[in-house]
Amino acid sequence: MQSERMKKLRVVLVKPGKYAIDGAVERFGHGFMPNASLYHIASLTPKSLRGTAIEVLTVDEYVRSNLDYLDLLAADASQPVLLALVGVQSHQFHRALDLAAFARSRGVKHCVIGGPHAMTCDTTQMQGRGVSFALGEAEVVWHEILSDAIDGELKDVYSPGMRWQKSLDGAVVEPPSPDELERYVLPMLGLYPVRGCPYRCNYCSVVKIAGHPVRSAAIETTMESLRRAKAGGVRYIAFVSDNFNKYPQATELLEAMIEADLGLRFFCQCDTHVVNQPELFDLLRRAGCFEMFIGVESFNRATLKAANKFHNYPEKYARLAALCRDNGIRAHFSNIIGFAEDTPDSILGGLEILKSLNPPVASFYVLTPIPGTEQYDDFMAAGVITERNLDRFDTTCSVWRHPTMSGEKLEQMLYHCYVDYYRHLMQQRDRHDEFPEFTIFCRYIASQGIHPMAGGTSRLTLDRVEDYLPLRRRTYGFEYADLPTSLGLSEEDRVFNKSSDWRRPAVPA
Ligand code: B12
Structure with missing residues (x-):
């Protein structure tokens, strides 16, 4: 009887998709992995709060193959509904605004947008129109x-x-x-055991979203997430933390994973400094690491220095690839093309060096001044940003005036790098790759001018930006949001941010 009288709140968490270059809402038959923000925030949501029962529904728009989920974005006579757009990146911001406007138009009273864009960019233009913005981490404001x-x-x-x-x-x-896991190529779960990055690369927004101090939850929290993942049918984990090797308790976590022997395989990201931590590789291997994502970015030290990426030494990349290979870990070298110093010849030169290092996975992105970053502020001040539509800030398009290369040339180079590199990998007769289909997929999809890392396979088109523009105009008074200015830190955050020393937890336990 008591529970029948209990008040209820329905929380609909949506990871919004984005508008692709042809205007379609980008959707895939299968995604690569479930979105980490969705499950992280769902897990931060209590089952009840102040006597109100909370029901949580999660939607990853990228992998919805029909529009039925839009029915959830409507008022419900039996309970209030809160729509939260989570993990919203700058290139997903218009889509998030449209979903919020859609929900508002169907009577949903509470809509909030959070994630990288709202945390790092000024949203004043959109405020006061019935949609709220979360400028802090969910841990602070949810x-x-x-x-x-x-x-x-x-x-x-x-x-x-x-x-x-x-x-x-x-x-x-x-x-x-x-059932949700079925929507993805791999039964994978993203976990964020540690966050924060001590570096100052000028093009990267991680330091603006997660800050410099390295913060982590208790090892047991991650271990319990791993045990539940295993019990729930997950077989692969993506540690989405940016520099797993800067995690002061990495060794402790890996040892706990070895001890627990759950049989989960995992992916992690490390910075190139991991080359100086050879002992970590053996532990990673024994704990189940199958792939290490490393931002090598460029083979030119001067270019790296100009981007404040002082910790990358191209002469050490071969050793890094070898350390991964010797430990049975797939090295994933991530490359940026289109730094101001780059030319077509320098990009092709880098590609040849990459082939000689032969990492089993490589990804390429066009240098993009991501709103909120130092580089974005510099490029805005210099007046070199040519693109006004945030949808295009997804690192597959040229959005600024490069000193020597046209946008068309840069985009052509991007797909050339993919096709050429994966052709190179496919030609190797002695390849013992754990995921051979991935190599074929990258080669094939890039040859069609589609970015292999967009988030999934088998693109579907169900709806387009034109379907939502009239409502966007009515709700926000514009078709395309102005390019934002970056959000500065409060004095308190600034002081905290300066307290960084990655060798120690940000605040001692
Ligand atoms: C994993 C990851 C990916 C994966 C995503 C896989 C998946 N299915 O989830 C892949 C590899 C596909 C990917 C691709 C891209 N990514 Co990415 N990615 C990340 C990474 C490393 C972690 C994101 C994550 O899962 N975090 C864990 C969750 C829990 O954190 P979170 O979403 O930030 O949420 C926290 C807060 O933001 C906030 N919050 C979030 N939502 C909400 C909502 C509410 C209501 C509230 C209150 C709070 C809140 O609270 C949360 C908990 O603290 C981040 C770097 C980073 N450290 O943020 C980059 C990052 C998000 N990616 C970025 C970019 C640019 C891209 C790409 C466009 C290009 C590229 N070069 O990689 C592509 C786009 C692909 C696409 N279609 O979206 C940028 C986004 C910057 C921006 N302002 O837009 C980031 C920040 C990296 C960077 N160097 O700048 N990415």
């Missing part, structure tokens, strides 16, 4: 938002003065259901 939804009114803006939780509470992440 409970306040839930509480306000229960009370009946959201604020326009959450956490304007505090971007980061100083000491992370952490959340044991519940994996996607087996």
Whole structure:
């Protein structure tokens, strides 16, 4: 009887897709991996709050093959609905705005947008129009938002003065259901055991989103997430943290994973400094690491220095590839093309060096001044940003005036790099690749001018930007948002951000 009288709140968490260059909402028959933001925030949501039962529904728009889920973005007579657009990147921002406007038009009273874009860019232009913006981490503001939804009114803006939780509470992440996992190529779960990056690469927004101090939750929190993942049918883990090797407790976690012997294979990202931590490779291998993503970015030290990426030494890349190979870990070398110093010849030269190093996975991106970064501010001040539509800031398009290369040439070079590199890999007779289909996929999809890392396979078109533009105009008063200015840090966040020393946890436990 008690529970029948309990008040209820339905929370719909949506990872928005984006508008592709042809205007279609980008969707895939299968995604590469479930979105980490969705399950992280779902796990931060209590089952009840202040006597109100909370129901959580999750939607990854990228892998929805029909539009039925849009029915969830509607008022429900039996309970209030809170729509939260999560993990919204700059190139997904218009789509997030449209989904919020759509939900508002169908009576949903509470809509909030959070994630990298809202945390790092000024959203004043959109504020006060019925959609709220979260400028801080979910750990800082999510409970306040839930509480306000229960009370009946959201604020326009959450956490304007505090971007980061100083000491992370952490959340044991519940994996996607087996039905949800079916939507992806691999039964994978993304976990974020540690965040923060001590470096200052001028093109990267990680330091703006996660800050410099390296923060992590308790090892046991990650271990419990791993155990639940295993029990839920997950076989692969993606540690989405940016520099796993800068995690002060990496060894401790890896040893706990070896001890637990759950049989999960995992992917992690490391910075190139990992070359100086050879002992970590053996531990990674024994704990189940199958792939290491490394931002090598360029083979030219002067280019790297100009981008403030002082910690990358191209002469050490061969050793890095060898360390991975010797430990049975697929090295994934990520490359940026279109730095100001790059020319077609230098890009092709880099490609040849890459082939000689022969990492089993390589990805290529066009240098993009991501809103919120130092580079974006510099390029804005210099007046060299040519693209006005945020949808295009997805690192597959040229959005600024390169000093020597046309945008067309750069985009052509991007797909050339993919096709040529994966052709090179396919030609190797003695390849013992764990995922041979991936190599073929990259080669094939790039030859069609589609970026292999867009998020999935078998693109589907169900709806297009034109279907949503009239509502966008009515709700926000524009067709395309102005390019934003970057958001500065509050004094408190600035002081905290300066306290960084990656060798120690940000705030001692
Ligand atoms: C994993 C990852 C990917 C994966 C995503 C796989 C998947 N299915 O999820 C892959 C490899 C596909 C990918 C691709 C791209 N990515 Co990416 N990616 C990341 C990475 C490393 C981690 C993201 C993550 O999962 N975090 C874990 C979750 C829990 O954190 P979160 O989403 O940030 O959420 C926290 C806060 O943002 C906030 N929050 C988020 N949502 C909400 C909502 C509410 C209501 C509230 C209150 C708070 C809140 O609270 C959360 C918990 O603290 C980040 C770097 C980083 N450290 O953020 C880059 C990052 C998000 N990617 C970025 C970019 C640019 C891309 C690409 C466009 C190009 C590229 N070069 O990689 C492509 C785009 C592909 C696509 N179609 O989206 C940028 C985005 C910058 C921006 N402002 O837009 C980042 C920040 C990296 C960078 N160097 O700048 N990426």
